Amino acid sequence: MQSVGIYEAKSRFSALIELVEQGEEVRITRHGKEVVRMLPVRRRPVITDEQIARELGQIDALHASIRPVAEAAAPDALRRKGRATA
Numbered sequence: 001m002q003s004v005g006i007y008e009a010k011s012r013f014s015a016l017i018e019l020v021e022q023g024e025e026v027r028i029t030r031h032g033k034e035v036v037r038m039l040p041v042r043r044r045p046v047i048t049d050e051q052i053a054r055e056l057g058q059i060d061a062l063h064a065s066i067r068p069v070a071e072a073a074a075p076d077a078l079r080r081k082g083r084a085t086a
Contacts, residue, residue: 002027
């Protein structure tokens with residue numbers, strides 16, 4: 001990690017960009033306080049195709065495990081039951 005002041009960053013901007021492209025973090029400061037953090041862009045995907053397939057499989061398994069709403073628990077039936085007891 002490299003830390004430089006704003007004036008120096010303006011003078012060496014291209015060199016600092018090259019450092020960031022090589023994977024280094026560069027922090028730019030104003031009066032000793034950090035105001036900018038330059039980080040390399042991630043080139044790898046955040047999630048892989050295998051992870052997506054695994055997650056979709058888990059969602060499908062969850063959907064299969066959820067029972068359909070029984071006729072007695074349908075909203076209309078519950079409403080009628082509540083009115084009958086009131």
